[in-house]
Amino acid sequence: MSSDDQEGLSSAAASARGATARRPLIRLCGVAKSYPGKDGPMASLDPLSFDIDEGEFVSVVGPSGCGKTTLLKLVAGLLPVSAGELTLSGSRIDGPQRNVGIVFQSAVLLAWRNVLDNILLQAEMRKLPMAAARERALKLIATAGLEGFEKSYPWQLSGGMQQRVSICRALLHDPSVLLMDEPFGALDAMTREKMNLELQRIWMGSKKTVLLITHSIPEAVFLSDRVLVMSERPGSIAAIYDIDLPRPRPLDVMSSAEFARYTQSIRGHFFTQGSLDH
């Protein structure tokens, strides 16, 4: 995105970000991932280098199978990097992190636990003090608009509510990083928009660093400070867009000219040759 696009925009977003000075929290330096294949290693991610600042909301869009999910799992410490260096607040990520919460596309709730106990799984697994965890879980449930459903079981909830439970679970241990892998991909369009608004509200209230993987370009633009566009497998960064729209962003922002310009230029990467253009 050319720099003159950013000049005319309100300074609200800039000042909101300026308050917390740009401090890189997650750093990728030549991070690559390959899997062993029949004819030698198969590259899934070409070397990537970028930083994610503290409190920043970054989205990754790209075609299916471009390694977006692999990228997220690397940052989560669920997969080892094949090359390069990946650090979280200065220390190398070499396994699951204390300071990270994850939300997957499906809510992956345990069918035999009610909403509260599903959220508390995080505390049980991490051996956190239960009384404090319970208190925080109830607070999160209230924030997510799930009051009155503490004792409900997953199958009694709608898809959107299930995903809200999984977001509460990811936030229970108050991590500084929230990783989301197409969290709203399975929801209908209306629920999705509502969840986008709520995610923005939660993010603005907590100032977590968020890495969101998504298929939806409008969702990425609507929520993010920066959008990373990835190319086809093996994945590499095709472009990075700074989204300078004022916050909080109402749903109306989606019909504004600036919004359309962002989505159009991101979509442009997908059109030439039917896939991503370098």
Add this chain to the structure above:
Amino acid sequence: MSKLFSSTWARPFLLILIVLVLWDLAILVFGIPQYLVPAPLAVAEQIWNEWPMLLGESLPTVYATLGGFALSVVIGVPMAMMIAYSRLIESYLYPLLVFSQSIPKVAIAPLFVVWFGFGLLPKVIVAFLLGFFPIVVSTVMGFKSVEVDMVDLARSMGSTRLNMFLKISLPHALPSIFSSMKVSITLAVVGAVVGEFVGSNAGIGYVLQKANGNFDLPLMFAALVFLSLIGVLLFLAIDAIERLAIPWHVSQRGTVHSTMRWR
């Protein structure tokens, strides 16, 4: 009357009643002699006269069934766990298990009589051999079908292997374990009777053999009635335990109409 037809628990009994009537009619219409197929009333009369004996002979069969079933669970579930968690163990054990199932149990049952005599043990072993295979197969599937995302989630929480097993894999596998236990218990009844056929002086299998030798078909049918009652009662017992143990499972929710729900 229409109320009776609409209640789920009454339906199997109604069907039995219809079958009994047809059975009786068929004997009358086709003139089937008593020594080929006894009339339902003759069977009922035998049950009435011989029920203390039949009840007494049921006990050894129930013991052998429960013994074989308990062994199936105690050995089958841990074996399934090992198979589900280790490729190495799976590659060694699984082909052998399938192979062992292709041997007809009736053919090797006499061997157990030679080895273990006429007591309860050989029947327990035959019941176990029939009952444990479905438990292993179904439990392996239960443990293996935990979603990848679920495992990743637990790993991201820094879960220990033990916690992963206790809090996620085991509860996840319970529905499969219970459904395989229902299959297993009915097969264990068959195993116990097969064990009694080849060498025993007690049990429903023994009664069946004796009645067969005396051409006492009404008694044979009466013994069969007792045998199927044993199977049904044990099945219902496991069904009840299942309902207590996994009330959260899809199969236990009110909206789903199960044919096995005899409420």
